[in-house]
Amino acid sequence: MKSVTQEQDSLGVRLAPAGDVLKHLADSLHTQSRRYRKRLKGCQEIFSKEAVHDARVEARRLLATIELLGAFLPERKLQKARRVLKQQLDRFDPLRDTQVQLIYVTRMTRVFPAAQAFREWLLKRQARFTRQTRQAIKHLKTKRLTRRLVSLEWDLCRRRKHLARDRAFAAALSAMNRAFAQVARRYRHIAAADTKTIHRTRIAFKRFRYMVDALSPLLPVVTEPHQHAMRGYQSMMGDIQDMEVLLVALDKFLRKQEINTAAADRLRNEVLRRRQWLIQVYRHAAGKLRLFWPPPGLTAVARKTSRSSR
Numbered sequence: 001m002k003s004v005t006q007e008q009d010s011l012g013v014r015l016a017p018a019g020d021v022l023k024h025l026a027d028s029l030h031t032q033s034r035r036y037r038k039r040l041k042g043c044q045e046i047f048s049k050e051a052v053h054d055a056r057v058e059a060r061r062l063l064a065t066i067e068l069l070g071a072f073l074p075e076r077k078l079q080k081a082r083r084v085l086k087q088q089l090d091r092f093d094p095l096r097d098t099q100v101q102l103i104y105v106t107r108m109t110r111v112f113p114a115a116q117a118f119r120e121w122l123l124k125r126q127a128r129f130t131r132q133t134r135q136a137i138k139h140l141k142t143k144r145l146t147r148r149l150v151s152l153e154w155d156l157c158r159r160r161k162h163l164a165r166d167r168a169f170a171a172a173l174s175a176m177n178r179a180f181a182q183v184a185r186r187y188r189h190i191a192a193a194d195t196k197t198i199h200r201t202r203i204a205f206k207r208f209r210y211m212v213d214a215l216s217p218l219l220p221v222v223t224e225p226h227q228h229a230m231r232g233y234q235s236m237m238g239d240i241q242d243m244e245v246l247l248v249a250l251d252k253f254l255r256k257q258e259i260n261t262a263a264a265d266r267l268r269n270e271v272l273r274r275r276q277w278l279i280q281v282y283r284h285a286a287g288k289l290r291l292f293w294p295p296p297g298l299t300a301v302a303r304k305t306s307r308s309s310r
Contacts, residue, residue: 064210071175114263202237
């Protein structure tokens with residue numbers, strides 16, 4: 001029987017030579033752990049919008065690599081590292097949401113009088129969340145997380161000694177297939193009138209996309225345009241969720257502040273209109289989901305890799 005590499009060559013599909021998935025994941029885990037600690041330390045030293053963004057991105061990349069490890073390591077070994085990282089990531093959410101809301105509302109102040117009062121209310125929330133987040137970030141420790149990640153790295157190295165590269169590659173592809181299948185299941189249950197169904201699909205797609213990014217160095221068929229298209233697809237769903245969270249904040253603001261009823265209704269109706277427009281934009285492009293996995297050129301390889309690993 002041909003090796004996976006030979007089969008790839010015969011199909012004209014280029015994958016990384018030997019496709020050493022376990023070594024790649026161990027190296028990625030080490031590198032991303034270091035990058036996350038560096039970004040978090042930078043955020044602790046100089047707290048800024050850019051520093052917060054960088055720390056969140058590195059945390060999500062690290063989480064994606066941990067998700068891929070589930071193809072090779074027991075779930076119980078991943079739970080603690082995943083839980084600690086998610087808890088740290090959650091510390092940023094209220095501030096990030098308010099910053100996004102301010103971008104939307106600032107653009108609306110020229111046309112909607114009530115938006116100016118809403119903007120001032122959001123600025124106060126941003127100041128409060130900034131203080132709270134800065135204080136919380138200062139107390140975040142990474143020693144416990146680092147110990148668990150090092151342990152996972154060693155587990156991968158030991159697993160590498162007993163698992164053939166073809167089998168490891170097949171296991172990684174299977175993990176990606178399962179992640180995409182989860183996206184597809186949630187996609188089939190989307191109801192335009194229920195934005196929660198779109199949000200659940202977005203969460204699953206984000207997890208899948210970060211997994212693809214984590215493995216992309218071993219999958220040259222996952223091109224930069226392909227990754228860019230996935231980011232755009234995720235952003236469409238993210239824009240809907242941003243508008244949904246904005247609407248929740250607006251309703252809270254209107255309950256607490258005395259605003260002219262007509263002006264308040266105009267502002268709220270505009271947010272609802274924009275949310276509906278974003279839903280229509282996504283629905284028009286939603287079918288593109290099927291183009292993202294498997295990417296062109298990978299289908300036959302995945303099938304033959306699966307057979308060779310049996």
